[in-house]
Amino acid sequence: MDYGAFRREVRAFLDEALTPRLKRAGQLQTSVFADFEATMEWHRILYRKGWVAPDWPPEYGGTGWDLIQRHIFQEECKLADAPSLLPMGLQMLGPLLIRYGTEAQKAHYLPRILSGEDVWCQGYSEPGAGSDLASLKTRAVRDGDHYVVDGSKIWTSMAHHANRIFCLVRTANTEKPQAGISFLLVDMATPGITVRPIVGLDGRVEQCEVFFDGVRVPVENRVGAENQGWEVAKYLLAFERGGHHFAADHKKQLRRIARILAAEADPEGRLRGEDPDFCARLAAAEVEALALEYTELRVKGGLAAGASPGALSSLIKVAGCEIGQRLDALALEAAGLWCAPFQPEALSPDWTGTPAAPDHALTAMACYVDNRASTIYGGAAEVQRDIMARHLLGL
Numbered sequence: 001m002d003y004g005a006f007r008r009e010v011r012a013f014l015d016e017a018l019t020p021r022l023k024r025a026g027q028l029q030t031s032v033f034a035d036f037e038a039t040m041e042w043h044r045i046l047y048r049k050g051w052v053a054p055d056w057p058p059e060y061g062g063t064g065w066d067l068i069q070r071h072i073f074q075e076e077c078k079l080a081d082a083p084s085l086l087p088m089g090l091q092m093l094g095p096l097l098i099r100y101g102t103e104a105q106k107a108h109y110l111p112r113i114l115s116g117e118d119v120w121c122q123g124y125s126e127p128g129a130g131s132d133l134a135s136l137k138t139r140a141v142r143d144g145d146h147y148v149v150d151g152s153k154i155w156t157s158m159a160h161h162a163n164r165i166f167c168l169v170r171t172a173n174t175e176k177p178q179a180g181i182s183f184l185l186v187d188m189a190t191p192g193i194t195v196r197p198i199v200g201l202d203g204r205v206e207q208c209e210v211f212f213d214g215v216r217v218p219v220e221n222r223v224g225a226e227n228q229g230w231e232v233a234k235y236l237l238a239f240e241r242g243g244h245h246f247a248a249d250h251k252k253q254l255r256r257i258a259r260i261l262a263a264e265a266d267p268e269g270r271l272r273g274e275d276p277d278f279c280a281r282l283a284a285a286e287v288e289a290l291a292l293e294y295t296e297l298r299v300k301g302g303l304a305a306g307a308s309p310g311a312l313s314s315l316i317k318v319a320g321c322e323i324g325q326r327l328d329a330l331a332l333e334a335a336g337l338w339c340a341p342f343q344p345e346a347l348s349p350d351w352t353g354t355p356a357a358p359d360h361a362l363t364a365m366a367c368y369v370d371n372r373a374s375t376i377y378g379g380a381a382e383v384q385r386d387i388m389a390r391h392l393l394g395l
Helices: 003-017 020-027 036-049 067-079 087-100 103-115 229-242 246-263 276-304 312-339 364-375 381-391
Strands: 120-123 139-143 146-153 164-170 181-187 193-199 205-218
Touching: 003 036, 003 067, 020 036, 036 103, 067 246, 067 276, 087 103, 087 120, 087 229, 120 205, 139 164, 146 164, 146 181, 164 229, 181 205, 181 229, 246 276, 246 312, 246 364, 276 312, 312 364, 312 381
Parallel strands: 120 164
Antiparallel strands: 139 146, 146 205, 164 181, 193 205
């Protein structure tokens, strides 16, 4: 494989396919999620190209690329300011169905994930079950060929846009709480489902509450055996925690910092990039980001070979999020007073007003604030360290 030629092919495609609005949506992305309409437009473009699910096996719609090609593709997409795709279907549920789904489930759901016809959200966390997910209370009672689901989920990302939700539900009371959980696929149009958006401090909605009141779900929508959903859930969580492309994110963050440093001076008129203390801290973070990139490639290599990353996914989750937070803090420091204006409307790709800060500093504060949650969602950093201590260190 001529990886240089492949990189040039990807760049040529991105140059042609990314419209100004799509690039603007990627530039203004301040969280895991970009503008929804731009995200789905980019999803459909990649689907038509056959590049929407590079990590999937070719027989299910993947590209057949090797690990390095996939790494190059994700890196080039991020550096070209392409909007990030929604991960719940492509990166989480799709691989899970390939592993645990029935042939009927795979035949029905996988093509709809690829095309973008189905937009999925994740029903895991509850008001009393966040990082301690095994204490969930949402109950599913068997009634003939259906389960009747009652309960609620919270912090459900993009539920207000999704037409499907995959859920963990309690189907039995057991001494070990993990042993009484099942995994269900639910149509959001089913009677009894209510979605309540949660408005963030910036006035935008990414998270929602989802309520289930006597929701009837066909038994054929269960993935895996009844009361064996914890095994299925752990497999999906490994993809959520270890399947994120942290290396590409960090390279985009480093590029943003470089742009800020090239433009901003301190009160004495010196470029901030000339401050030796700042440069030393930036270099230390960049070294850690490079070390994580190789670890990430090692774990993804195991996934490509059919292995589960296990506790290593927790290591990548913790390190990737904490390095990202350090880079956000450095960007904030470099941008200085440009971080003070609060102008959330300027982060919409369709906004035509005059921003209060220059482009190179426009997203610095929003990225910093949003990314504080990264060490909480997907399993808090403290919980991830407990997993590593038990399974990697034997403590």
